Amino acid sequence: MTKIAITDDDFQKFREYFYRKTGINFETTKRYFVDKRLVERVEATGSDSFRSYFSMLRFQVSGAELQQLTNLMTVNETYFLREEYQFKCLVDSVLPEIVQSKSDKSPIRIWCIPSSSGEEAYTVAMYLMERWPGLVRWDVEIISSDIDTGILHKARVGRYSTRSVQHVPAPWLTKYFTRMGDDYQICEDLRQAVEFTRVNLAEPGDTRPYRNFDVIFCRNLLIYFDDVSRKAAAETFYDALKPGGYICLGHSESMSRISSLYKIRKFPEAIIYQKPLEG
Structure with missing residues (x-):
């Protein structure tokens, strides 16, 4: 299987799209974190490239894939009595x-x-x-x-x-x-x-x-x-x-x-x- 690569242009397109959808803005310092999760979802959905995956992500009526990706992209680090x-x-x-x-x-x-x-x-x-x-x-x-x-x-x-x-x-x-x-x-x-x-x-x-x-x-x-x-x-x-x-x-x-x-x-x-x- 061809290894999926996320180009600079891909990252920029995704970052702008995700920002519009969630308000979350990924800095370039988060590039490794974002790329890794994007590749994971490209492969999980059977897409053959970022381009085909991104097209599906944007136009999928149910929004199920956007929710799956959002679940991966959000950080959930917490514990009881934090900042008590x-x-x-x-x-x-x-x-x-x-x-x-x-x-x-x-x-x-x-x-x-x-x-x-x-x-x-x-x-x-x-x-x-x-x-x-x-x-x-x-x-x-x-x-x-x-x-x-x-x-x-x-x-x-x-x-x-x-x-x-x-x-x-x-x-x-x-x-x-x-x-x-x-x-x-x-x-x-x-x-x-x-x-x-x-x-x-x-x-x-x-x-x-x-x-x-x-x-x-x-x-x-x-x-x-x-x-x-x-x-x-x-x-x-x-x-x-x-x-x-x-x-x-x-x-x-x-x-x-x-x-x-x-x-x-x-x-x-x-x-x-x-x-x-x-x-």
């Missing part, structure tokens, strides 16, 4: 502000995007159960979304490696997980507490139904976007938040460098960003 100070901020500072300003008993809504394999959303659920007394009085909805259907399946299953749970306190590990060989299976109650959904942040049709959130966690995603995509994402999150709602970014990300829509909130535990109250 933000979860402390959620229960100690943010949620008390939210409930104080609530005029009804509607659920508190939290959106985690990207979901990755579910550690962040499940950490939110555990933190609320262990550290937030308000949970006895308030209903909370946790929705966790990702563009990668494979990683969403893993999140729903909720089975994790020793490395993934290494920062989970021993009492929590005993309470919420069951040892399964070398892995840890998260309990059914927590799996029922989180709704996992597929969302492409760059696709308005996907994000339009996501509204009226009190808190959004979007950590370490925008580093893969360029300035235009980051600004568009900031506007999408602005529309998804209730007036006065909050968004948490990764430690190396700054909303003030992306958009002027939000105001900076400096809490004792963390700096996060807030959608201003109307009026």
Whole structure:
């Protein structure tokens, strides 16, 4: 079989196409990573060249191959209690502000995007159960979304490696997980507490139904976007938040460098960003 090669022109065409579809911009430093996965899918689909594969990718009505490729191209590196100070901020500072300003008993809504394999959303659920007394009085909805259907399946299953749970306190590990060989299976109650959904942040049709959130966690995603995509994402999150709602970014990300829509909130535990109250 002829070895498939990805030329500079091929890489450029693919990079522009994938950027339009997902908002993710691959720098030339990622060339080896991208080429390897493209060749893998060219061969897996039985295409005889990048050109024939790329034509199929663009014109396939179902979009199944684009989803397969997206699953390969997205990075899903995470673990439980990552950047824990933000979860402390959620229960100690943010949620008390939210409930104080609530005029009804509607659920508190939290959106985690990207979901990755579910550690962040499940950490939110555990933190609320262990550290937030308000949970006895308030209903909370946790929705966790990702563009990668494979990683969403893993999140729903909720089975994790020793490395993934290494920062989970021993009492929590005993309470919420069951040892399964070398892995840890998260309990059914927590799996029922989180709704996992597929969302492409760059696709308005996907994000339009996501509204009226009190808190959004979007950590370490925008580093893969360029300035235009980051600004568009900031506007999408602005529309998804209730007036006065909050968004948490990764430690190396700054909303003030992306958009002027939000105001900076400096809490004792963390700096996060807030959608201003109307009026």
